[in-house]
Amino acid sequence: MVEQGKTYVVMGLLDQDSIAYATGKTITSLGGNVIYTVQNERMKSIFIDSKRSKMAEDERAALNIRFCDITIQDEVVALFRDIGPIAGVVHSIAFANPKTLLGQELHTDAIDDIKLAHHISCISLATVARFAQPAMPKGGSIVAMTFDTKHVFPMYNWMGVQKAALEALVRALARRHGRDMLRVNAVSAGPLATMAATKIPGFSQLSDVWNKTSPMPWDPVADKQAVANAVVYLLGPNSQKITGQILYVDGGASIMGGTLMDYERPLQS
Numbered sequence: 635m636v637e638q639g640k641t642y643v644v645m646g647l648l649d650q651d652s653i654a655y656a657t658g659k660t661i662t663s664l665g666g667n668v669i670y671t672v673q674n675e676r677m678k679s680i681f682i683d684s685k686r687s688k689m690a691e692d693e694r695a696a697l698n699i700r701f702c703d704i705t706i707q708d709e710v711v712a713l714f715r716d717i718g719p720i721a722g723v724v725h726s727i728a729f730a731n732p733k734t735l736l737g738q739e740l741h742t743d744a745i746d747d748i749k750l751a752h753h754i755s756c757i758s759l760a761t762v763a764r765f766a767q768p769a770m771p772k773g774g775s776i777v778a779m780t781f782d783t784k785h786v787f788p789m790y791n792w793m794g795v796q797k798a799a800l801e802a803l804v805r806a807l808a809r810r811h812g813r814d815m816l817r818v819n820a821v822s823a824g825p826l827a828t829m830a831a832t833k834i835p836g837f838s839q840l841s842d843v844w845n846k847t848s849p850m851p852w853d854p855v856a857d858k859q860a861v862a863n864a865v866v867y868l869l870g871p872n873s874q875k876i877t878g879q880i881l882y883v884d885g886g887a888s889i890m891g892g893t894l895m896d897y898e899r900p901l902q903s
């Protein structure tokens with residue numbers, strides 16, 4: 635539950651499939667105001683304004699969108715300087731060059747790509763916390779998005795490394811900002827059908843892994859709502875003393891030793 639009438643910044647909207655979009659819609663449905671960030675105007679014109687967008691015209695027009703490239707510190711500073719008081723921020727942003735950092739071979743010479751992936755997918759959370767905190771003078775909540783770092787997945791390679799670093803940063807930021815009454819947590823989601831996911835080679839195999847391991851059925855489309863609900867829980871006052879935590883919303887796959895036995899499989903309706 636979010637606080638009615640309070641404003642939340644949801645960073646990382648690409649299109650109607652984005653986790654950011656599901657989260658923003660959930661916040662709005664609960665009475666919060668949402669400011670979305672999109673990386674730049676080009677992304678908005680391609681993924682939100684063009685005919686390829688599945689968003690209804692009135693829905694699109696109602697979105698309150700700012701532009702922010704997370705690697706440009708001045709843009710982050712300007713965003714949080716100009717928007718007035720807020721109650722929370724969702725960091726739903728990641729990038730790794732799929733040609734060099736994801737796929738069948740882990741080893742790579744593309745060190746600059748790794749640095750860029752680290753800047754966008756990890757360091758940027760610290761930039762956000764640093765410059766968003768003054769907009770939450772009485773405290774607030776930041777929620778980032780991660781993916782199971784307890785296990786090593788095929789092809790996820792250097793993004794898995796970024797997520798492990800991101801989770802360490804969540805804890806470091808929670809320690810740093812406790813004095814500001816600012817909480818920092820992450821939701822670890824199972825595989826969801828989004829643009830970022832389609833860039834992961836073998837994403838459908840990752841979904842198959844979930845079918846074999848998750849104690850509860852997992853749906854990469856429908857379960858986006860379950861993930862958004864958890865983000866909203868961590869954003870709002872019902873999670874008031876929770877900070878530095880990783881909340882798994884993955885059907886339980888992350889706890890499993892091995893795959894499900896036949897007798898453990900979810901009942902099919």
Ligand SMILES: NC(=O)c1ccc[n+]([C@@H]2O[C@H](COP(=O)([O-])OP(=O)(O)OC[C@H]3O[C@@H](n4cnc5c(N)ncnc54)[C@H](O)[C@@H]3O)[C@@H](O)[C@H]2O)c1
Pocket residue numbers: 646647648649651652653654672673677702703704705725726727728729754779780781822823824825826827828829830831
């Ligand atoms: N889809 C999944 O299966 C899944 C599972 C667990 C965690 N996540 C995480 O959820 C988050 C959101 O991803 P998504 O799946 O909704 O995909 P998405 O493609 O809809 O969102 C990724 C966003 O990152 C943004 N981005 C990339 N570089 C940026 C930059 N320099 N500045 C600003 N924004 C930038 C993109 O523009 C895009 O809006 C990511 O952190 C992702 O790793 C996704």
